[in-house]
Amino acid sequence: MKLLSRPWLHFVLLGFALFYLFRWIDPPPRPSVGPLSEPRIESLQRQWFTTAGRSPSEEQLDFMIAAELDRDMLFQEAIALNLHLYDNVVRQRLIRNIRFLRLGEDKTEQEMYEDALRMELHLGDEVVKRRLIQAMEQLLLAQARLAQPSESDISERFVRDTELLRRPARYTIEHVFFSRDREAELEQQVAAILEQQLSPEQARQLGSPFLPGYLFRAQSAEQLARHFGSAFVLNLQQQELQPQQWVGPVQSTYGQHLVWVEAIEPERDAELEEVRPQISRDLLLEQRQQALRDAVSELRQDYEVIL
Incomplete structure (x- = not known):
């Protein structure tokens, strides 16, 4: 108690009080940003x-x-x-x-x-x-x-985004490519392939080289468009596609393609387990973005x- 009665302590306490009072009344200036030039x-x-x-x-x-x-x-x-x-x-x-x-x-x-x-x-x-x-x-x-998404979070997102998560149709195809400078012989070569019932490997010998390749397995329309262009995909989907049949010629931005349809996987709803990693990544990304904001x-x- 004797310490509290000493004058020097009163001055110290008063000094601290005045210091914080003045900082509250007149705070130091904040660093500024802007304006943009x-x-x-x-x-x-x-x-x-x-x-x-x-x-x-x-x-x-x-x-x-x-x-x-x-x-x-x-x-x-x-x-x-x-x-x-x-x-x-x-x-x-x-x-x-x-x-x-x-x-x-x-x-x-x-x-x-x-x-x-x-x-x-x-x-x-x-x-x-x-x-x-x-x-x-x-x-x-x-x-x-940041916390890992819970099972309920993943399930709720799966139900909410059912349409967005739908698995697209996938095509397994082979093709014979005819470049633009061979359009004059296109009809004759296609007729020969169909009449002789050539396999895709045999028929390929009658076509032109195609750098992206000839066999494409389980490709979505978007994936096919990366190799052939969007015009090819649009023209292909307008054909009556049946597995184990030739269709075409199908035009692309590069030329004409006679297409062997090996298999078609129809569009379907996704199963939770196959999209769980994608949903988890999306939820974590959203959480990080919100935390950063x-x-x-x-x-x-x-x-x-x-x-």
């Missing part, structure tokens, strides 16, 4: 136009600007945490930049790295920026509590974001 906004608009073939709406532009400001904030936070000092990719990039500027003659890599830091080359390099943003995102995710939103409270 006009050239950066124009660059975002050009990127959108290149991807979408049209200019972004006002709402879409606002979204892109907000996302870009978040990237700037994550980069600034990574620099504040000195993440650039512990990343080997950043180190090698800065050394490369010093060499490119021809400032590294007769210097060790450590000396070049230190020169780059003194010159603050890490602040203006887009590769370094992307790397540190990724590192910052991983750091934020490491602090989040929440973490960025919380970090945003520590910054003054100027739009």
